Amino acid sequence: METDASRRSSRFNFRIRKPQGMLVRIFERLSPYRKRMAVGVVMMLIGQLLRLLFPLITREVVNNVIPNRDFALMWRLGGLLMGLTVVRLFLLYNRGMLFERVSQDTIYQLRTDLYAKLQSQSHSFYDTHRIGEIMSRMTGDLEGVRNFIMNFCQTMCEQAFMFIGALIFMGSISWLLTAVTLAAAVPLSVFAYFFNKKIRPAHAAVREQNAVLNTRTQENIAGVRVVKAFAREPYESAQFEKDNQKVRNLHMNATHIWSNFNPVMDFLSSLAVPMLLLCGGWLVERGTLDLGSLIAATGYVWVLVNPLRMLANFVNVYAQGLSSAEKLFYYLDLGTTVKDPPEIEEPPVRLGHVKLDNVTFAYREQVVLRDVSLEAKPGETVAIMGATGSGKTTLVYLLARFYDIRSGSVMVDGVDVRKQRLHDLRRSIGFVMQDTFLFSDSIRENVAFGQPGLDMDAVESAARIAQAYGFIEKLPQGWETVVGERGLGLSGGQKQRVSIARALAYDPKILVLDDATSAVDMETEADIQQGLASRNHQSTTFIIAHRISSVIHADQIIVLDDGRVAERGTHTELLEKKGLYHQMFMDQVKDFAQIGGVSAAPAADRVKGA
Numbered sequence: 001m002e003t004d005a006s007r008r009s010s011r012f013n014f015r016i017r018k019p020q021g022m023l024v025r026i027f028e029r030l031s032p033y034r035k036r037m038a039v040g041v042v043m044m045l046i047g048q049l050l051r052l053l054f055p056l057i058t059r060e061v062v063n064n065v066i067p068n069r070d071f072a073l074m075w076r077l078g079g080l081l082m083g084l085t086v087v088r089l090f091l092l093y094n095r096g097m098l099f100e101r102v103s104q105d106t107i108y109q110l111r112t113d114l115y116a117k118l119q120s121q122s123h124s125f126y127d128t129h130r131i132g133e134i135m136s137r138m139t140g141d142l143e144g145v146r147n148f149i150m151n152f153c154q155t156m157c158e159q160a161f162m163f164i165g166a167l168i169f170m171g172s173i174s175w176l177l178t179a180v181t182l183a184a185a186v187p188l189s190v191f192a193y194f195f196n197k198k199i200r201p202a203h204a205a206v207r208e209q210n211a212v213l214n215t216r217t218q219e220n221i222a223g224v225r226v227v228k229a230f231a232r233e234p235y236e237s238a239q240f241e242k243d244n245q246k247v248r249n250l251h252m253n254a255t256h257i258w259s260n261f262n263p264v265m266d267f268l269s270s271l272a273v274p275m276l277l278l279c280g281g282w283l284v285e286r287g288t289l290d291l292g293s294l295i296a297a298t299g300y301v302w303v304l305v306n307p308l309r310m311l312a313n314f315v316n317v318y319a320q321g322l323s324s325a326e327k328l329f330y331y332l333d334l335g336t337t338v339k340d341p342p343e344i345e346e347p348p349v350r351l352g353h354v355k356l357d358n359v360t361f362a363y364r365e366q367v368v369l370r371d372v373s374l375e376a377k378p379g380e381t382v383a384i385m386g387a388t389g390s391g392k393t394t395l396v397y398l399l400a401r402f403y404d405i406r407s408g409s410v411m412v413d414g415v416d417v418r419k420q421r422l423h424d425l426r427r428s429i430g431f432v433m434q435d436t437f438l439f440s441d442s443i444r445e446n447v448a449f450g451q452p453g454l455d456m457d458a459v460e461s462a463a464r465i466a467q468a469y470g471f472i473e474k475l476p477q478g479w480e481t482v483v484g485e486r487g488l489g490l491s492g493g494q495k496q497r498v499s500i501a502r503a504l505a506y507d508p509k510i511l512v513l514d515d516a517t518s519a520v521d522m523e524t525e526a527d528i529q530q531g532l533a534s535r536n537h538q539s540t541t542f543i544i545a546h547r548i549s550s551v552i553h554a555d556q557i558i559v560l561d562d563g564r565v566a567e568r569g570t571h572t573e574l575l576e577k578k579g580l581y582h583q584m585f586m587d588q589v590k591d592f593a594q595i596g597g598v599s600a601a602p603a604a605d606r607v608k609g610a
C-alpha cells in the first residue's frame with residue numbers, strides 16, 4: 001500500500017544524468033566571471049609556486065648553511081623565506097576573496113533565474129509541485145552548488161596544480177623518490193573511484209528526503225489549525241518523526257560510507273612517508289643523493305600526497321554539488337506551457353468584451369469543460385452557477401489564460417487570449433479568488449497590491465465599494481494593520497472584502513468574483529453589489545455564486561452542469577424554463593420559507609418579481 005510518506009517522496013524522481021553534462025552547465029554559469037577567475041587562478045598559481053620553493057630553501061640550509069656555518073647565508077635565506085611567506089599569504093588571501101565573490105555571484109544569478117522561472121511557471125506546475133520541495137531547491141541545493149564551486153573548482157584546481165608542481169620539483173631532485181611516492185597513489189586512486197560510486201547516490205538520497213521533510217514541515221505548519229482541530233497532532237508528529245528519522249538515517253548512511261573509506265584513504269596516503277624514507281636513506285647511503293635533497297624531498301611528499309588524500313573529499317563535494325545541480329537545472333529547464341506567443345496581437349482597445357466559443361478544457365486527462373460558449377459585452381454582469389465541481393472556477397481561470405484550452409477559443413476584446421501578452425491580459429482582469437490569499441503586509445499594501453504606489457483615495461474608494469472601509473477604519477492600527485500570513489487575524493468575511501477591494505483598486509476592465517461574498521452576510525453582500533453598480537466605470541463582471549440573491553440582477557445567468565452549459569438567460573427567463581435554475585431557486589426559497597414558517601409557493605412568487 002502506498003503510504004502517505006512514500007506518496008510525498010515519489011513526487012520527485014530525478015533521473016541521474018551524465019555528470020559531465022552537469023559539469024559543463026555549471027561551468028557555463030561561471031563563464032561570465034572568467035576574467036575574475038583568471039586573476040584568481042594566476043594569484044593562486046604564483047602563491048602556490050612560492051610554496052613549492054620552500055623545500056629548496058631547506059635544502060640550501062642543510063647542504064650549505066649547516067656544514068659551512070655560513071650564517072650570513074642563513075640570514076639571507078631566512079629573510080627570503082619570510083618575504084615569500086608574506087607575498088604568498090597576500091596572494092592566497094586575494095584569490096580566496098575572488099573565488100568567494102565568483103561563487104556568491106554565480107549563486108545570486110542562479111537564485112534570481114530560479115525565482116524568475118518559478119514565477120513564470122503556469123498553474124499546472126503548481127498543481128504538481130510542492131512548496132516544501134521548491135523551498136529545498138532554493139536553499140539546500142543552491143548551497144550544495146556554491147560549496148561545489150568553492151571547494152571543487154577552487155581547492156581542487158589548486159591541489160591539482162600543487163600535485164603537478166610537486167611532481168616536477170621533486171622529480172628534479174630524484175625521479176626514483178618521486179616514483180616511489182607515487183606508487184602509494186595507485187591504490188589511493190582506485191579506492192577513490194569506488195568511494196565515488198557509493199557516496200553519490202547516498203547524497204542524492206539525503207537531499208531527496210530533506211525535500212520530503214521540508215514539504216511535510218511546511219504543510220503541517222501551514223495547516224496547523226486543521227491538525228489541531230482534528231486533534232491529529234500525535235499522528236502528524238509520528239509521521240514527521242518517521243521522515244525525520246529517515247533523514248538522520250540517510251545522513252548516517254552517507255557518513256558511514258565516508259567514515260569507512262576515510263581511514264583507509266589516510267592509511268594508504270601515509271604509506272608514502274616511510275617508503276620515501278627507506279628509499280631515500282638507501283640512496284644517501286649509496287652516495288647518489290645528498291642529505292639536503294632527501295630532506296627537501298620529504299617536504300614535497302605531503303604536497304604530492306595531500307591532493308590524493310583529499311580526493312575523497314573532492315569526490316564527496318563533487319557528488320553533492322552535482323546532485324544539487326541536477327535538481328536546480330531540472331527546474332531551470334522546465335518549459336512553460338502558458339507563455340507569451342512569438343507574435344503578440346493586442347486588442348486595439350480594452351473594454352472587457354469576453355467571448356468563449358465551444359471551449360473544451362481538461363486538467364491533464366480529466367475533461368472539465370465541454371463545448372462552453374458565452375459572450376459578455378463590456379459592462380455586462382454574467383453570473384455563473386452550478387453544483388460544486390461543475391467547472392465554474394475553471395471557466396473564469398480560462399479568461400486570464402491560467403491554463404490553455406483543448407479546443408475552441410477564448411477571446412478577450414476580440415483577440416484570442418493565446419495571442420495576447422499575458423501581462424497585459426491579466427492586468428485587465430481583477431480577480432477575487434475563491435481561496436482568499438492576503439500577504440503578511442499592511443491592509444493598505446494588500447489593497448494596493450495590483451498597483452503599487454496607488455494613492456490613498458483610490459485605495460479608500462475601492463474599500464468603500466467592497467464594504468471594507470468601515471471595519472478597517474475601526475482597527476486599532478487602521479490601514480497600517482499588518483495581517484498575518486494568508487490574512488490571519490481577519491475574519492473570513494473581512495478577508496473577502498479586502499480581497500474584493502484589492503481587485504477593484506486598479507479599475508480592471510473585467511472583474512471576476514469567484515464565490516467572493518460567500519462569507520459575507522446578505523445585507524453586506526447587497527451593499528457590495530450596490531457599490532459595484534454605482535461605480536463610474538463599469539467592469540464586465542463575472543459573479544460565481546451559490547446564492548440566488550447574488551445573481552438575481554445579472555444580465556445573464558449561466559448554469560453549468562458537469563462542465564456543460566445547461567441553461568442560460570436572465571433570472572426571470574430561467575425561472576420560466578423550470579429547469580435546474582428553477583430547482584435551485586425553489587430549494588433556496590423553501591429553506592427560507594421553512595425557517596419563516598410559511599408555505600414555499602407564495603414566498604417564491606414574491607421573490608420572482610425581484
Ligand SMILES: Nc1ncnc2c1ncn2[C@@H]1O[C@H](COP(=O)(O)OP(=O)(O)OP(=O)(O)O)[C@@H](O)[C@H]1O
Pocket residue numbers: 127363366368386387388389390391392393394395434
Ligand atoms: N488544478 C486542478 N487539477 C486537476 N483537476 C482540477 C483542478 N482544479 C479543479 N479540478 C477539477 O475540475 C473540476 C471543476 O473544478 P472547479 O474548481 O472549476 O469547480 P467549481 O465549479 O468551481 O466548484 P466549487 O463550486 O466547489 O468551487 C472538479 O472536478 C475538480 O476536481
Ligand SMILES: [Mg+2]
Pocket residue numbers: 392393394434514
Ligand atoms: Mg470554484
